[in-house]
Amino acid sequence: MSGDPLSDFGRPERAAFAAVADHLIPAAHDMPSAGEVINDTRLRFVLRSRPDLVEPLRAALRPELGEDPAQRITRLQADEPDRLAALQLAVVGGYYTDAHVRELIGYPGQEARPVDAGRYPEYLAEGLTDQVAARGPIWRDPATGRRVETS
Amino acid sequence: MATEPADVLIIGAGATGGVVARRLSEAGYRVVCLEQGDWHDKEEYRGNKLDWELTMRKQWSTSPNVRGLPEDYPIDETDAEISPLMFSGVGGSMLIFAGAWPRMLPSDFRVRSLDGVADDWPLTYEELRPFYERTDREFGVSAMAGDPAYPAGGEDPPLPPLPIGPGGLKVARAHARLGWHWWPEPNSILSVPYDGRRPCVQRGTCQQGCNEGAKASTDLTHWPKAIAAGARLITGARVRRLETNDAGLVTGATWLDRDGNEHFEPARVTVLAANAIGSARLLLLSDSAAHPDGLANASGLVGKRLMMHPFANVGGLFEENLESWQGQFGCSIESFEFYETDERRGFVRGAKWGLAPTFGPINAALPSRAGTQVWGPEHHLHVRSHLGHGANWGLFGEDLPDPANRVTLSKTMTDSSGIPVPEIHYRVSDNSRRLLDFHIQRASESLLEAGAHAVEVDSLMRYSGWHLLGTARMGDDPQTSVLNRWNRAHDVPNLYVVDGSSFVTSGGVNPTSTIVALALRAADHMIETRFDQEVPA
Numbered sequence: 001m002s003g004d005p006l007s008d009f010g011r012p013e014r015a016a017f018a019a020v021a022d023h024l025i026p027a028a029h030d031m032p033s034a035g036e037v038i039n040d041t042r043l044r045f046v047l048r049s050r051p052d053l054v055e056p057l058r059a060a061l062r063p064e065l066g067e068d069p070a071q072r073i074t075r076l077q078a079d080e081p082d083r084l085a086a087l088q089l090a091v092v093g094g095y096y097t098d099a100h101v102r103e104l105i106g107y108p109g110q111e112a113r114p115v116d117a118g119r120y121p122e123y124l125a126e127g128l129t130d131q132v133a134a135r136g137p138i139w140r141d142p143a144t145g146r147r148v149e150t151s
Numbered sequence: 152m153a154t155e156p157a158d159v160l161i162i163g164a165g166a167t168g169g170v171v172a173r174r175l176s177e178a179g180y181r182v183v184c185l186e187q188g189d190w191h192d193k194e195e196y197r198g199n200k201l202d203w204e205l206t207m208r209k210q211w212s213t214s215p216n217v218r219g220l221p222e223d224y225p226i227d228e229t230d231a232e233i234s235p236l237m238f239s240g241v242g243g244s245m246l247i248f249a250g251a252w253p254r255m256l257p258s259d260f261r262v263r264s265l266d267g268v269a270d271d272w273p274l275t276y277e278e279l280r281p282f283y284e285r286t287d288r289e290f291g292v293s294a295m296a297g298d299p300a301y302p303a304g305g306e307d308p309p310l311p312p313l314p315i316g317p318g319g320l321k322v323a324r325a326h327a328r329l330g331w332h333w334w335p336e337p338n339s340i341l342s343v344p345y346d347g348r349r350p351c352v353q354r355g356t357c358q359q360g361c362n363e364g365a366k367a368s369t370d371l372t373h374w375p376k377a378i379a380a381g382a383r384l385i386t387g388a389r390v391r392r393l394e395t396n397d398a399g400l401v402t403g404a405t406w407l408d409r410d411g412n413e414h415f416e417p418a419r420v421t422v423l424a425a426n427a428i429g430s431a432r433l434l435l436l437s438d439s440a441a442h443p444d445g446l447a448n449a450s451g452l453v454g455k456r457l458m459m460h461p462f463a464n465v466g467g468l469f470e471e472n473l474e475s476w477q478g479q480f481g482c483s484i485e486s487f488e489f490y491e492t493d494e495r496r497g498f499v500r501g502a503k504w505g506l507a508p509t510f511g512p513i514n515a516a517l518p519s520r521a522g523t524q525v526w527g528p529e530h531h532l533h534v535r536s537h538l539g540h541g542a543n544w545g546l547f548g549e550d551l552p553d554p555a556n557r558v559t560l561s562k563t564m565t566d567s568s569g570i571p572v573p574e575i576h577y578r579v580s581d582n583s584r585r586l587l588d589f590h591i592q593r594a595s596e597s598l599l600e601a602g603a604h605a606v607e608v609d610s611l612m613r614y615s616g617w618h619l620l621g622t623a624r625m626g627d628d629p630q631t632s633v634l635n636r637w638n639r640a641h642d643v644p645n646l647y648v649v650d651g652s653s654f655v656t657s658g659g660v661n662p663t664s665t666i667v668a669l670a671l672r673a674a675d676h677m678i679e680t681r682f683d684q685e686v687p688a
Contacts, residue, residue: 025531029535031531089208109201129297
């Protein structure tokens with residue numbers, strides 16, 4: 001995407017976004033609100049990652065839907081569910097890609113944790129697969145139509 | 152334009168296209184492949200990037216209709232309860248598949264004989280076993296020998312199993328208490344370095360491309376070898392139709408490049424490897440005066456009997472943080488406890504269960520597949536209880552073939568090249584519904600026994616059509632099947648279809664290992680019968 005995706009959003013749309021963000025994810029339980037977290041940098045990140053969201057987001061934030069975020073959501077839910085989904089994704093995407101929020105929820109991101117194939121698995125140490133094997137075959141023999149008998 | 156016909160022209164560079172291309176080119180065949188997508192590099196994949204959970208919902212969605220990329224063709228799925236999923240590119244849908252690699256079971260090949268429904272396959276598990284073993288080596292499969300869900304004997308898996316993770320261990324212990332089957336899942340994901348590829352790092356993003364190249368896909372495992380052996384792979388090549396001569400043989404394919412220029416690729420033998428929707432579409436598009444209902448369709452079965460494995464998800468929530476966003480997506484453990492038919496349950500056949508990771512915070516925060524959404528102050532508690540605290544049983548049920556579930560050509564929609572798109576007609580059968588309901592109950596018991604304090608159920612996932620099967624079934628009778636037992640068209644002796652189209656029944660397992668084993672078997676057969684092969688003059 002060329003240019004700044006936020007250039008499509010004026011002050012009323014940004015205010016509406018912040019109101020909806022705070023309504024969906026308010027400050028509570030030692031967590032900040034989404035309106036606090038999602039600054040221009042975060043919203044720009046979301047829209048650069050997902051340029052297809054710009055249009056439905058702008059529509060979901062249009063002033064005609066009023067100032068009350070709950071009412072805006074109710075109207076979108078009833079008549080424009082795809083635009084509401086775009087709005088929710090923009091809020092959630094902006095919030096949970098913030099480094100501080102991720103730290104607070106104990107999520108370090110998808111990490112590279114190399115497999116140690118030489119490590120003896122606990123399930124073997126506990127004999128869990130041995131127990132399964134000891135119960136015998138469970139596949140159905142096409143020749144007899146029955147489960148295979150343990151020999 | 153090519154002038155010298157290829158010995159074999161392959162349509163599609165995915166799982167089976169790669170297997171057939173490598174086998175035949177290494178045997179000295181002059182192979183050409185037309186692929187509508189492109190090569191993808193590991194650096195493109197978003198799993199190790201901050202935007203992973205954003206882009207998985209659009210650019211890296213498993214649905215071509217959601218992605219809408221130039222190389223994708225749209226699918227009209229308005230008459231379908233499940234959305235088909237696929238990917239166009241070298242490596243095909245393997246780029247976005249999970250990597251689970253179970254084989255079908257012996258009973259899967261004898262459904263008519265054993266359960267009085269559907270049809271038997273014209274081959275057995277034992278006939279296919281050597282090909283399973285060879286493709287396991289080609290792709291690099293990590294698994295544990297000795298699973299009593301399968302007949303004993305044969306080769307051990309080439310690589311040790313992947314870790315089962317803390318969630319897998321909890322459920323394994325629960326199954327020990329219940330006396331239920333479980334086993335480490337076989338995956339085509341490397342547990343150790345193999346064939347020049349790096350092993351898995353448990354990032355849990357397999358379905359949006361593997362950044363390590365640890366998950367098998369033919370762009371890594373087969374195409375480099377095929378190309379080194381002389382195969383020619385043309386990307387950005389969208390096939391419009393197969394052409395035939397007066398003798399009823401395929402002479403090659405007409406295709407369009409990215410700029411819309413038309414080409415013809417002549418061939419002695421043509422192999423369709425474009426998945427059960429794409430191949431059926433091409434057969435139907437290749438109608439002619441001699442084949443008014445589409446190519447290879449004297450039986451009238453081309454496009455019919457589409458099977459997609461209705462899928463349910465049963466998620467357990469645990470008090471402990473299991474860090475369940477990590478781990479191979481191809482599944483940690485599996486269970487075949489309720490796989491075989493028990494008529495007392497009120498349905499035939501069964502389902503395999505696979506335990507999978509649970510994605511990251513955006514997935515935990517957004518409305519769930521089952522429609523649950525939590526906003527307001529409680530949102531934070533909801534995310535804390537879900538993120539990393541889940542273990543999900545994915546349930547694939549046997550999907551019995553039904554001629555009404557089918558692929559047709561749209562009369563109103565075309566792709567960007569003006570070619571009619573496939574239209575999917577698909578309903579979940581009563582047997583499937585009863586089957587899934589039973590398995591949801593049992594899987595819930597499994598997770599509760601494992602210590603879950605809550606279980607959340609998605610009883611039918613719409614975006615779950617990963618397994619595309621059955622639209623050109625194989626069989627011995629040309630009146631009731633499209634392909635013979637070697638994947639060759641009954642009506643067209645120089646045409647093979649090697650993808651999941653050939654499936655007679657679906658089984659209840661992830662099908663890729665069976666699809667590629669059948670493709671390798673078909674390629675071997677081409678080589679063995681090369682001197683008897685009819686080709687156009």
